[in-house]
Amino acid sequence: MSPASASPSAQAARKALADRLQNLRRDAQLNGRQLSALCGWHPAKTSRLQDAKIAPSEADIRAWCVACGAEDQVADLIAASRSVESMYVEWKRLKSAGLRSLQESYAALYEQTQLFRFYTSDVIPGVLQTSAYVRAIMSRSAGSRSDEDMEQAIATKMERAGIIHRGRHRFLFLLEESVLRYQLGDAAAMAGQLGHLLTVISLPRVSLGVIPFAAPRTLWPVESFRVYDESRVQVELVTAAVNVTAPSEVRQYLDTFAELQGMAVYGVRARTLIANAIASLE
Missing domain, CATH: 1.10.260.40 (lambda repressor-like DNA-binding domains)
Structure with missing residues (x-):
């Protein structure tokens, strides 16, 4: 180019x-x-x-x-x-082929990755999302796309989410508590999504931490990002997906993830925060 x-x-x-x-x-x-x-x-x-x-x-x-x-x-x-040509992949171009194609574009990367690190300050990570939650998100970006395209995209995304149940992949999730409180979709969809978190938190290859509102912070909430093994970081912006592959920059994200991990709570304390978020919907 x-x-x-x-x-x-x-x-x-x-x-x-x-x-x-x-x-x-x-x-x-x-x-x-x-x-x-x-x-x-x-x-x-x-x-x-x-x-x-x-x-x-x-x-x-x-x-x-x-x-x-x-x-x-x-x-x-x-x-x-x-990565200059692939660092910024414009959503408009990706979505021009349809929402399903956008979801399918991630398949190979997910299958190849052994260790996933997800930090989110905005929405539930994709592989933890329920179909109702996904539908609420996609309905905003579907535009003139057909209902069939959106339903196929949802099915493709849910199939990819099954990766947490197969293979030897390991997953480290960090969620800001605010993510549990942002209501996407109706109350029933949100309650189902939060209930799903309570299910996956016990999976053997999944670590799910929540950073409480009241946690003493050494680092402010940053942009949501995903780290694939130790070779690639993806950050989703409003207009583009930013792919970071320079070793020194990947290391900065790994260090940031480790620092954020130190602020999170796990196990019973994380479950309590999720349960409180469900109760607030009532």
Whole structure:
């Protein structure tokens, strides 16, 4: 994908990569001509790379980092470069193929992942959702989609949710208490959803923690995110799904998840918070 045809989000990601390269050059106290000479290419190429007018190849990134004495940055920058085109996947484009196709697009990633980490500050995590809860969420984004498309999407999502009962996958869930209180759908749908949490909390490969309103916080609620093993993070925004693969950035999310875990309650205390949320619906 050329810069001219890239989506605004993908272009923003490419510009961020170009800025990181430029900062490495400045930190090494090299001007453009000096770096070009060390890399063995024309100064015009350096300018185009820094202005995000062309995308760097992996060989370009390695040469740039070696010239700047920043070999330790190669892995991160290559990971960022590889994910520029896929880092921002626009919901409009994904949904254009139908809600069912959107749900099916996750299948391979879910089957390949061994350890899932879910932190949510807005909705119940997808693999823990009931069909009524899913319907309440999807009805907002369905737009002009047919009822059949939505029902097929719900069925596909529920089939994927069955992953918590099969294979060797392990799941770590962290929910802000507010997630238990946000009412999506009617009271019956919400009560059913919360009751489902009380069922899955006892599954052997599932850990479900709730961060209480009253918990002393060392970190404020952040955006909801999912970590697949230790290689990929996905953050859902209003307009896009952001995929993070750079090792240093994935590590930041893992550290954030660990810090949030320290604020959560589990077992009987988590069950009590869920039960109180159910009682509040009455």
